[in-house]
Amino acid sequence: MRRFEGKVAIVTGASRGIGRGIALRLADEGAKVVINHRGSADGAAAVAEEISARGGAALVIQADVSQYDEAQRLVQETLAAFGQVDVLVNNAGLTRDTLIMMMKEEQWDAVIDTNLKSVFNCCKAVARPMVKRKRGRIVNISSVSGLAGQAGQTNYAASKSAVIGFSKSLAKELGSRNITVNVVAPGFVPTALTESILSEGDNTQRAIEATPLGRLGTAEDVAAAVAFLASDEASFITGQVLSVDGGLVMQ
Numbered sequence: 001m002r003r004f005e006g007k008v009a010i011v012t013g014a015s016r017g018i019g020r021g022i023a024l025r026l027a028d029e030g031a032k033v034v035i036n037h038r039g040s041a042d043g044a045a046a047v048a049e050e051i052s053a054r055g056g057a058a059l060v061i062q063a064d065v066s067q068y069d070e071a072q073r074l075v076q077e078t079l080a081a082f083g084q085v086d087v088l089v090n091n092a093g094l095t096r097d098t099l100i101m102m103m104k105e106e107q108w109d110a111v112i113d114t115n116l117k118s119v120f121n122c123c124k125a126v127a128r129p130m131v132k133r134k135r136g137r138i139v140n141i142s143s144v145s146g147l148a149g150q151a152g153q154t155n156y157a158a159s160k161s162a163v164i165g166f167s168k169s170l171a172k173e174l175g176s177r178n179i180t181v182n183v184v185a186p187g188f189v190p191t192a193l194t195e196s197i198l199s200e201g202d203n204t205q206r207a208i209e210a211t212p213l214g215r216l217g218t219a220e221d222v223a224a225a226v227a228f229l230a231s232d233e234a235s236f237i238t239g240q241v242l243s244v245d246g247g248l249v250m251q
């Protein structure tokens with residue numbers, strides 16, 4: 001499938017993990033992809049090289065998307081390079097897990113700024129250019145934690161639930177301009193983010209047992225759902241949450 005021929009996509013936090021998988025998938029389907037990262041320049045460059053090696057087009061743009069001005073610059077540099085933005089995938093995220101009794105204010109702020117404020121920052125930055133062209137696809141990455149909650153993740157779950165409310169509201173605001181806003185909520189995917197949780201005790205085994213489909217997810221599983229929601233095939237779908245979690249959380 002080449003659903004993104006002639007399209008331009010920004011993937012935040014694409015230097016590794018799920019973001020890398022999304023960037024590769026969109027590029028494989030013909031999109032020119034902006035590989036955003038905050039500090040992992042080598043990882044981002046490797047993803048861009050992988051895309052070039054497969055015959056695709058990629059541009060690395062460093063920007064801390066938790067910062068309003070940096071998100072504006074990310075979009076401005078994308079427009080300068082490629083002239084348009086068709087798809088925005090808000091994937092950048094981090095965890096600072098701890099029980100509320102131990103949680104420091106900085107841990108709360110870091111997670112809310114990176115996982116939630118970044119979504120506002122980037123959506124705000126693409127809204128005008130997308131409205132002007134009367135087309136656009138925004139896909140925001142939430143989590144099973146945002147749907148079901150998770151001990152030790154009050155900050156993370158709050159940010160990921162908020163992304164859902166934000167996305168539904170924005171979908172209502174931008175629907176008349178032919179811009180869709182949807183959410184993908186992944187279950188457990190082994191990445192740098194989940195390494196410490198999944199490697200602790202028998203957590204991996206327990207996660208697999210709690211998952212009806214009996215395995216952990218992959219970045220490719222998530223990327224397939226994102227690509228669908230970002231494609232023309234999903235032109236009548238907006239404000240929805242698509243769980244990609246092997247059935248872990250059924251709504």
Ligand code: NAP
Pocket residue numbers: 012013014015016017018019036037038039040041063064065066090091092093094114118141142143144185186187188189190191192193194
């Ligand atoms: P990961 O491997 O740790 O990758 C996170 C990416 O986000 C990195 O590329 C990182 O780049 C980037 N990033 C972090 N802060 C940033 C910032 N302020 N500005 C720009 N980029 C930033 O994590 P992952 O597991 O792939 O997670 C990707 C998304 O999926 C996150 O939103 C996460 O919450 C969500 N998710 C993951 C799972 C899972 O099981 N893995 C489950 C549900 C949801 P730098 O290193 O350069 O900062």
